[in-house]
Amino acid sequence: MLGYIWLFFIVTAVIVGGLNGRIDKVGQAAIDYAGLAVEISVSLIGIMCLWLGLMKLAEESGLIVLISKAIKPITKRLFPGIPPEHPAIGSVAMNVSANALGVTNAATPIGIKAMQEMQTLNKHKNIATNAMCTFLAINTAGVQLVPASIIGVLIGAGAQNPTVIIGPTLFATGTALVTAIIAVKILEKIPVFKTENYLEEGEK
Amino acid sequence: MFVDSFIKTITLVSVWILPLLIVSIPLWALFKRVSLYDTFIKGAREGVGVGLKIIPYLVAILVAIGMFRASGAMELLAEFTSPVLDLIGMPADILPLAIVRPMSGSGALGIMSEIANQYGGDSYMARLAAVMTGSSETTLYVIAVYFGAVGVTKVRHALLAGLIADFAAILASLFICRIVFL
Numbered sequence: 001m002l003g004y005i006w007l008f009f010i011v012t013a014v015i016v017g018g019l020n021g022r023i024d025k026v027g028q029a030a031i032d033y034a035g036l037a038v039e040i041s042v043s044l045i046g047i048m049c050l051w052l053g054l055m056k057l058a059e060e061s062g063l064i065v066l067i068s069k070a071i072k073p074i075t076k077r078l079f080p081g082i083p084p085e086h087p088a089i090g091s092v093a094m095n096v097s098a099n100a101l102g103v104t105n106a107a108t109p110i111g112i113k114a115m116q117e118m119q120t121l122n123k124h125k126n127i128a129t130n131a132m133c134t135f136l137a138i139n140t141a142g143v144q145l146v147p148a149s150i151i152g153v154l155i156g157a158g159a160q161n162p163t164v165i166i167g168p169t170l171f172a173t174g175t176a177l178v179t180a181i182i183a184v185k186i187l188e189k190i191p192v193f194k195t196e197n198y199l200e201e202g203e204k
Numbered sequence: 205m206f207v208d209s210f211i212k213t214i215t216l217v218s219v220w221i222l223p224l225l226i227v228s229i230p231l232w233a234l235f236k237r238v239s240l241y242d243t244f245i246k247g248a249r250e251g252v253g254v255g256l257k258i259i260p261y262l263v264a265i266l267v268a269i270g271m272f273r274a275s276g277a278m279e280l281l282a283e284f285t286s287p288v289l290d291l292i293g294m295p296a297d298i299l300p301l302a303i304v305r306p307m308s309g310s311g312a313l314g315i316m317s318e319i320a321n322q323y324g325g326d327s328y329m330a331r332l333a334a335v336m337t338g339s340s341e342t343t344l345y346v347i348a349v350y351f352g353a354v355g356v357t358k359v360r361h362a363l364l365a366g367l368i369a370d371f372a373a374i375l376a377s378l379f380i381c382r383i384v385f386l
Contacts, residue, residue, distance in 0.1 A: 002347070002359050009268035017275030025274040033270030037262035041255050044349075049251030054229045056247025061236035063229065101218040106225070112254055112353040119354040126357050133362040136350060140306075140366035141373070142341030146214040150338045153317045159325025163211055165334045168380040172339035175376035180369035187361035198358040 044108065051109030055091065064090030078138075078181070081121065081131040088117030092135055102144050111139060127198045130188045137184040141177040145170070254353050261352030265344055269307045278303055293378055297322075301333055306343040306370045313337065332381045340373035341366075 017026035058064050068075070068089035075082070075089045082088050091114035098107035114135060122129050128136075147169055154162035187193055230240055272278070282299045289299060297319060305312045316337045320330035343366035351359055 001363055002357075005363070006264060006268050009272040012277045013268070013271035013275040016277040016280055017271070020276045022274065022276055026271050029270040029274035030267050033266040034263050036270070037266040038259055040266075041259045041262055044258070045252055045255030047251075048255050049248035050226075052251045052254070053244040053246075053248030054226065056250075057233040057238060057240065057243050058229050059247075060243050061229075061233040061238045063232055098221075101214070101221055103218055103222055106222060108349065109251070109254075111350055115350050115354045116250075119356075125355060128351065128356050128358060128360045128362055132351075132356070133360055133365060136347060136359075136362040137365040137369060139346055139350070140341045140343040141369045142339065144338065146211055146218070147334075147338035148215070148218075149313065150316065150334050153313060154320055154325045154330060154334055156317065157320035157325035157330060159320070159330065161326060162334075163207060164385075165331050165338065166207065166211065168331075168335045168377070168384050169338040171380045172335055172373050172376040176340055176369045176373035179372035180365055183368040184361065184365040187365055190361070193361040195360070198360065 047105050048109045048112070051106055052113060055094075055110060055113045058090075059087055064094075066090070067093050078134055079131045081129055082118065083121075086117065086121070088114055088121070088131070091117055095135075096138065096143070099139070100143050100145050102146060102148055111135075124195060124199065127195055129195075133188060134181070134184050137180040138177065141173060141180040143173050143177055257355070258349050258352035261348045262345075265348040269344065273304075273307075273311070292375065293382065294374075295329060295332070297329065298332060298336065301336060302374050305337065305340055305374075306367060307345075309342040309345065312342070328381070328385050331385050332377060335381055336374060336377040339377055340370045343367060343370055 013026050013029075014023070017023045055064070064087045065085055068085050068087060071089065071093050072084045075092070076084050079089065079092070091110055095107055095111040095114050098104075098110055115132065118129060118131050118135065119125065121131070146166060150169075151162045151165070154165070191197075230244070233240055233243065278300055281303060282296070285299070286296055289296065294302070301312060301315045301319065304315055316330075316333045319333040320327075323329040343363070347359060347363055347366065351357070351362070
């Protein structure tokens with residue numbers, strides 16, 4: 001599915017850009033964004049090292065398993081594919097908390113750690129598991145208690161009372177979260193998304 | 205009053221949490237007699253690999269998004285979908301934001317900033333844009349980075365679920381802003 005969406009973006013860009021007389025900009029954008037992708041990845045390396053280092057300490061000292069145990073009642077329903085005291089659960093919880101508090105710098109590396117933990121339980125390494133999809137869905141709902149950068153933009157535009165958006169944002173993001181969880185749980189049961197459909201010939 | 209103290213608490217926590225975690229995890233590890241420096245380095249070493257590993261995934265996704273935005277396809281999409289948007293009560297100026305939000309975080313913040321500056325920081329439009337930006341994530345980026353880091357290319361239903369969540373966030377933002385701010 002990702003492949004088709006990707007193709008759709010590129011094909012549309014070239015056709016529309018051609019008709020609009022902006023094909024030069026489309027070509028330039030391809031080059032610029034390829035560079036940007038490397039810049040973003042490289043800029044993540046330092047912060048990734050820091051957090052993966054700390055997470056390794058948390059893991060070896062048993063802290064992550066402790067967190068996993070503490071939130072077992074919620075996570076065993078959300079992630080039936082992960083054993084309840086598996087370190088993946090602890091990383092997932094830490095990622096969600098970091099996102100909620102707006103500590104985005106820490107959230108991404110911890111989320112990646114969670115993905116790595118879930119990957120150890122994955123039989124087919126190039127195919128997403130149900131647990132991974134659920135985790136991603138929760139993540140894309142983007143629950144954040146105080147959206148500081150957005151409030152900053154409103155203040156920059158002269159807002160006297162920018163914090164009024166916090167309540168409505170929580171409502172909207174909460175709705176998105178609930179929808180995401182329901183959607184992911186329904187979609188995982190639909191035949192087109194079954195893991196078997198993605199296996200290479202010979203693996204079946 | 206309640207809102208104020210809520211914000212103060214959250215802000216305080218989010219400023220403190222980072223340094224506190226950085227100091228408390230090693231302290232806990234020391235207490236548990238884990239070899240500190242070795243273990244940290246062992247974990248940190250993986251960071252380099254992960255950073256390099258996500259490059260091809262991000263190149264694929266960001267190039268497609270960049271080309272799409274540069275072509276003017278966004279404006280075309282806005283024109284096509286405007287009858288539907290009237291139906292759900294979305295102002296035309298908000299649409300580019302709704303389209304960009306799942307693709308680019310900085311792009312969305314930029315558009316939101318334009319709207320806020322054009323209409324004023326306390327205007328209905330600015331608040332709607334703010335709620336919409338704050339209530340969802342950069343789905344495509346998150347998928348590229350997280351799945352890229354573990355080498356998963358078949359994302360199954362993750363993308364669709366993420367986009368459904370984004371759509372739900374848009375509808376919920378329109379609904380709640382209409383009730384609270386209009």
